[in-house]
Amino acid sequence: MSELKDKLLKDEYKDKEDLRNFPVVALLDITEEESKLLKELGLDTIENLSTKWSDQYAKMAKKVPKERINSWIAASRLLLVEESEKVTTGAKIIMVGIDNAGKTSLSIALKHRGALSSLFQRLNGLTPTRGLLRSKIEVFGMDVHLHELGGQSIYREDYLENPQQYFVGTDTIIYVIDIQAKDRF
Ligand SMILES: Nc1nc2c(ncn2[C@@H]2O[C@H](COP(=O)(O)OP(=O)(O)O)[C@@H](O)[C@H]2O)c(=O)[nH]1
Ligand SMILES: [Mg+2]
Structure with a gap:
């Protein structure tokens, strides 16, 4: 398990493979309800959140504080960057x-x-x-x-x-x- 996964994911996802397709609820700081909202907007997986967030940002911001949204986007992007090993x-x-x-x-x-x-x-x-x-x-x-x-x-x-x-x-x-x-x- 990587340090990032340890810091950013809920326990039950930390050791799983196929991060791209994890549901957004896998992120540590996101509730079931918030993840449903993202799913309705088509941002159902970590990958979709990290690549398509900008199309839905305004809609998300109507229901959730921007600081929370920003931290989810940052977390999903960090995890994917690490996954594709650009960091190393x-x-x-x-x-x-x-x-x-x-x-x-x-x-x-x-x-x-x-x-x-x-x-x-x-x-x-x-x-x-x-x-x-x-x-x-x-x-x-x-x-x-x-x-x-x-x-x-x-x-x-x-x-x-x-x-x-x-x-x-x-x-x-x-x-x-x-x-x-x-x-x-
Ligand atoms: N005298 C002096 N001028 C500098 C130095 N570094 C930058 N400048 C000048 O300061 C101005 C602003 O620099 P620039 O790199 O464009 O700043 P930036 O806006 O932070 O990117 C330019 O006219 C540079 O030529 C320096 O070490 N000494
Ligand atoms: Mg400059």
């Missing part, structure tokens, strides 16, 4: 921080190979990232997926309201601060 072949790093802190610059610098002068050229004239920016770098032979979360306040609200879209499967969070911009940090 790479790492997901999220870079956050307010706009203009230096997130994109840091991510470009980490990826950069070659002369420093050409790096500085690229860093000049960066414009603020809108929403989510993904890139992949290789560190000691491991694929690292860097996700930069654009720092303007309109985006920041979305991250907190829809955490399951951004934070699932995160291994490390880097919080970037521009220490010269005292008034902002």
Whole structure:
């Protein structure tokens, strides 16, 4: 049994196979009644919940607090990510921080190979990232997926309201601060 299954599933499901087709009631923090509601909306299995939740989100949110829904979605996605073993072949790093802190610059610098002068050229004239920016770098032979979360306040609200879209499967969070911009940090 994996640690995740241990943490996220009810006892009777922890050692079972075929996670994709588990009924949603297998999740630790979901009641029979809540699972019936999900079933009526076509989100009957862990796999369906993790892939089709967005179509039914508004309907779910009418009957259940969003925090509960978000935690079910996150749990089902985490379990499936682990099942497909993506977690063991790479790492997901999220870079956050307010706009203009230096997130994109840091991510470009980490990826950069070659002369420093050409790096500085690229860093000049960066414009603020809108929403989510993904890139992949290789560190000691491991694929690292860097996700930069654009720092303007309109985006920041979305991250907190829809955490399951951004934070699932995160291994490390880097919080970037521009220490010269005292008034902002
Ligand atoms: N002087 C200086 N400028 C930087 C440094 N890192 C980033 N910048 C500049 O700060 C601005 C904002 O950086 P950016 O990476 O776009 O920030 P982001 O909004 O957090 O992605 C850009 O004009 C960069 O060229 C640094 O270490 N020193
Ligand atoms: Mg940026």
